[in-house]
Amino acid sequence: MGNADDGKYGSAASHRVTLPPPQPFVTSLKNTLKETLFPDDPLRQFKNQPVRRKVVLGLQYLFPILEWAPRYTLDSFKSDLIAGITIASLAIPQGISYAKLANLPPILGLYSSFVPPLVYAMMGSSRDLAVGTVAVGSLLMGSMLGSVVNASEEPKLYLHLAFTATFAAGLFEAALGIFRLGFIVDFLSHATIVGFMSGAATVVCLQQLKGLLGLDHFTHATDVLSVMHSVFTQTHKWRWESAVLGCVFLFYLMLARYLSKRKAKLFWISAMAPLTSVIMATIFVYFTHVEKHGVQVIGELKKGINPSSVMDFNFDSKYLPLAIKTGIVTGIIALAEGIAVGRSFAMFKNYHIDGNKEMIAFGMMNIAGSCTSCYLTAGPFSRSAVNFNAGCKTAVSNIVMALAVMITLLFLTPLFHYTPIVVLSSIIIAAMLGLIDYQAAIHLWHVDKFDFLVCITAYVGVVFASIEVGLVLAIGLSIMRILLFVARPKTLVLGNIPDSKVFRNVDHYQNATIVPGIIILEIDSPIYFANSNYLRERILRWIDEEEGRLKSLGETSLQYVVLDMSAVGNIDTSGISMLDEVKKIIDRRGLKLMMVNPGAEVMKKLNKSKFLETIGQEWIFLTVGEAVGACNYMLHSCTQQMNAHETDKQYNNV
């Protein structure tokens, strides 16, 4: 800091930290609520419009199809038709497989690919999302309901609970959207999702050992130890016929995936592989009749489209908490996956997805689904990726898929009679192996160790304990990180960057020099109850250490403590008490406390709590440079310093 400048600052700092303009409590509450719940200001476009236009806009808001359908072209339809048929070919075997994963009748998987996609096509805002059942959601529903009701002993009760849980999931999702609480989903961090999905995929693969080895009895637990125990205590019941068939098709599916990955244009090989596997396996079983040699088949599938299930809901108080809990957990997981998938494709094509609107769409699609014999649906990544690669243009591809599934339901279900279950296991395993994203985990390790820890916790929790435990652990750890950030904020010592009036952290900028006699501390988080005790200790320790350092060097002793509050976004009453105490202790030591650049919120509260009077508003500066200038001015001219102290005393006496 050049001495030439001192005169300028010493006389009177040229820029003052003012109090923010006063705002009535109601206004500020309104603003806070608006920023919290309506950050995207969804009503912006409704402003200054005639009523009629408002109605049209409102309908278009709820049903995006009204917006894009009038502009729909034949060209788009051609693309959507191809994409729709492609995803239907994937949807049919996947639907049947995932229903098995949830311990539900296979036909439910087909039902679930008929009604929900139609609802989504009208209400959803993603153009690329392909709707259907999801592996993780299915497994989660199976394990949660299965922990109370045995699916094979009480199939009817189990089925009804599944509908009820789906209904609850839909209600919950829609409510999140309507009440603008979409940010709850944001608490599932990227790292949590990576770890959770990989763990769930691992668990799903392990569950397939049942089908692959042709076992009749299998553990209901999902953790790796129980599964391994179950598999290896039944070695005598392993069926090699089943295992061979499964491995052959798994190899075929993996090969198809490998080819598609090498050339993007060959995506259809991978997309068609599940259906061709099913066809080939069915034909093979039909002609060889290996179903009599331990290869289980799907058997009879009822013809006809979705029956109503409105009368099947089970609101018995004995099971209701279970159904609601299952609904909420599976609903939020389905949402998180679906919205993340929708968002990534929207990024590619540069359009916007409104999270809260998507939640309403997901909710309505599950509510409608639960009334028409469907269980939990969302936007599975694999199917949406195929949809995207197949060149879909709008949600019409979902309609095409639904129609294709409808035709299957009406006419083709008998064809699945001889489909071996083991081929479904192969399809699931092939899909799941793609979800184990070890590269993402490596990336997390490189960039952010804590994120890696969260990811691994989720994985280990899901694989070794249970899906819920893994999820809760990972979310808990993520939240703990935020709390820890606030509970243990960084206090940085600032030094002067040579040839400038800029002050920066001396640990970061090695050329920054500490100004003698002054310690400048930057506080890096809001000052809340959670950190006020810590900050008091830490600030006093910095002062102790700096005094010790100056003493050992024989330099001028410490005179000023400058707190840079630029990064302090807010303060609460515990924080203000802390500042009060720090001020008292600093005074008692004969030092002078200064403050730099408190924000609007902080200034307001310091004023209301009278701390501004305690510290004296003239000791609050707009920039660190000005504060240091004032210090230097007073340090260098002793007499003037005396005067300043006198003035200070006078102020305090006033």
Place this chain on the structure above:
Amino acid sequence: MGNADDGKYGSAASHRVTLPPPQPFVTSLKNTLKETLFPDDPLRQFKNQPVRRKVVLGLQYLFPILEWAPRYTLDSFKSDLIAGITIASLAIPQGISYAKLANLPPILGLYSSFVPPLVYAMMGSSRDLAVGTVAVGSLLMGSMLGSVVNASEEPKLYLHLAFTATFAAGLFEAALGIFRLGFIVDFLSHATIVGFMSGAATVVCLQQLKGLLGLDHFTHATDVLSVMHSVFTQTHKWRWESAVLGCVFLFYLMLARYLSKRKAKLFWISAMAPLTSVIMATIFVYFTHVEKHGVQVIGELKKGINPSSVMDFNFDSKYLPLAIKTGIVTGIIALAEGIAVGRSFAMFKNYHIDGNKEMIAFGMMNIAGSCTSCYLTAGPFSRSAVNFNAGCKTAVSNIVMALAVMITLLFLTPLFHYTPIVVLSSIIIAAMLGLIDYQAAIHLWHVDKFDFLVCITAYVGVVFASIEVGLVLAIGLSIMRILLFVARPKTLVLGNIPDSKVFRNVDHYQNATIVPGIIILEIDSPIYFANSNYLRERILRWIDEEEGRLKSLGETSLQYVVLDMSAVGNIDTSGISMLDEVKKIIDRRGLKLMMVNPGAEVMKKLNKSKFLETIGQEWIFLTVGEAVGACNYMLHSCTQQMNAHETDKQYNNV
């Protein structure tokens, strides 16, 4: 921003944002752990000392008495003697009353004022804390244990569980201190404690209606509705004798308090009032024999000091979870109160209290207490305030009190035979009314509305539901505030303060002017998974709005987006993905993204994730002024701007 300056910035920004010096992972982990768990650096004084000195220092660290006892003087002893006798006179009636509150035999209250104070005198670091049982802790223990075991039906089991819970509380407290987890207590904010204490005091007062009205049967619930129901369904059982006696002594106690408050020197009137009440009431009952007319008396108290209770612990798996839960909840509440009390008196006398050390002392005192027929003890505010006012100098006043209680236990217990219970109720009510701190609540309302909400929630929860519910609600709300701060960070638009190179929030500084063609946004919190979606939406909305505004004014269109990262303390992988997406969208719109002053941690992660390469390190500036200077330079010289874009493209191609 003066045009004259532009040349300086345009050519090349003079100060670069550098990467922080590299640090091996282990070092940075060590630093983080040290800052998190050892913020006060307790081993500082052990550095560079010979082994012998280290042992002495270590013992002094554990037993502060070794430090101050050698310097103890006769003068100090005189003060401590007076203070000790004063607090003993308060401790005896309070001890008996609070034990009743916990549904424990009255004698336990006396036992608990004998052993624990001796332990604390050796291990505690506060000079003013008076150890004893606490009202809220007693009530909490009574209500938690009472919800499972009925104290009057199974008194032995109940008593043993109380010892076990106290033992658990002691273990938990000591563990918190030993593992340096003291910051858990910090999550009880000032507002929570004010609301919680006032609520608990209200509840304790309500419970006294039982004694005051001389009722035999009373609800075990603590909420106001149950208590009122219990009181008003038994109107025919009310005993006027009891009520009159109680009100007379309550009036006497309140009068004594009022006198003491008016003149600080008369503190002893208030301090002695409980004991004199007990003596007067006992004498009154002894001579009038009103105990035969519905005034309940304490009855027989066993002579002799604390018997051992080591063999009484109940580790039966049926009750162990209850005992542990009770221990943890009461332990943490007792700690929070005790440490807050210790800290406030230490502030007055300007000495330091080490939170973690205090926890170990509290823990050891409860462990020792639980082995010697004591129940939960801490540092009650009322007793400590009397201790302080009586002029105590060191923890010797606790020793004096313990000895006085010992003499009472050995010789004087028969004197309490005729003490009416109603006078104990009066003592409790008088003590509790002082804890209802409505002035603090008003202060909270003025300074911080959210803190007020937390306070009221705690109060209402405690009074209308239960003590635990109130506590959990208030803590949950406090934590939600922190999460909300991170989930909905402020994004502030910065403008130039006239005649300076300083940029500040335009809403706060009304004279700050927005620089045409540039939008400068300050982000006010770390960028984490919880806010990355929000920030993306919000940043893009700011850009939309600014573009709209400029269009409506017919000004130059938006060209640059400057993100001021000064207040961004950290970033995680979700945050980096967000920045990546924002950068892509901004690029696609033909705008240019710049960044200002990212901190060390943020720079490190931006570098590791290759985002620095994406954005180009030359677009990161040390100050907003320099960034704006660079923008203006490019805006004003069109040809040069073209060149800059060309250069930019080249960089991107590299």
